[in-house]
Amino acid sequence: MPPRPAMSDTARALAVEPLSRAAFAPFGDVIEASDAVRHFTINAGNTERYHDLAQVEPGPEGRAILSIFRGQPRALPFAVTMMERHPLASQAFIPMSGKPYLVVVAPAGAAPAVADLRVFLARGDQGVNYAPGVWHHPLLALDTVCDFLVVDRAGPGHNCDEVAVAPPGLILSV
Numbered sequence: 386m387p388p389r390p391a392m393s394d395t396a397r398a399l400a401v402e403p404l405s406r407a408a409f410a411p412f413g414d415v416i417e418a419s420d421a422v423r424h425f426t427i428n429a430g431n432t433e434r435y436h437d438l439a440q441v442e443p444g445p446e447g448r449a450i451l452s453i454f455r456g457q458p459r460a461l462p463f464a465v466t467m468m469e470r471h472p473l474a475s476q477a478f479i480p481m482s483g484k485p486y487l488v489v490v491a492p493a494g495a496a497p498a499v500a501d502l503r504v505f506l507a508r509g510d511q512g513v514n515y516a517p518g519v520w521h522h523p524l525l526a527l528d529t530v531c532d533f534l535v536v537d538r539a540g541p542g543h544n545c546d547e548v549a550v551a552p553p554g555l556i557l558s559v
């Protein structure tokens with residue numbers, strides 16, 4: 386992980402890391418067609434299946450649903466002033482517009498401090514699946530309006546907690 390910039394009273398600059406399966410493993414899954422995952426040829430050789438890439442958890446009495454999120458681009462520098470989590474179920478974002486985007490996460494458990502935040506720059510061919518309870522920032526599209534296929538939960542119960550992050554984290558550039 387890159388060295389963290391110095392702490393300040395008002396805000397803390399956050400280092401941006403490239404998204405990889407290994408680095409993201411504490412937070413969930415990376416959804417990408419790579420030789421690092423199990424894949425095999427199907428359809429009489431026409432198609433390669435990159436198999437079972439993410440653990441979709443609909444949670445108790447829930448069902449997995451598919452939605453499309455059309456995100457407006459975020460301006461940089463961006464201040465991370467809040468985080469959220471879905472305690473009952475996973476949530477996956479798969480880019481449909483082929484553009485890079487930002488992923489901000491912190492480990493499940495206690496409300497994150499700015500020092501707990503990890504920022505990843507995802508390529509336009511990489512999706513992410515947040516494991517249940519993993520703290521994350523809501524969708525952070527960049528540059529232009531971008532669509533994302535979202536796999537998450539419908540069902541009873543409370544499934545979204547939000548917390549403030551103070552001092553905020555600053556994403557200066559990508």
Ligand SMILES: NC(=O)N[C@@H](O)C(=O)O
Pocket residue numbers: 469476521522523524
């Ligand atoms: N609120 C909602 O459905 N979106 C967030 O969960 C998000 O992670 O973007």
Ligand code: NI
Pocket residue numbers: 469470471476521523
């Ligand atoms: Ni969410």
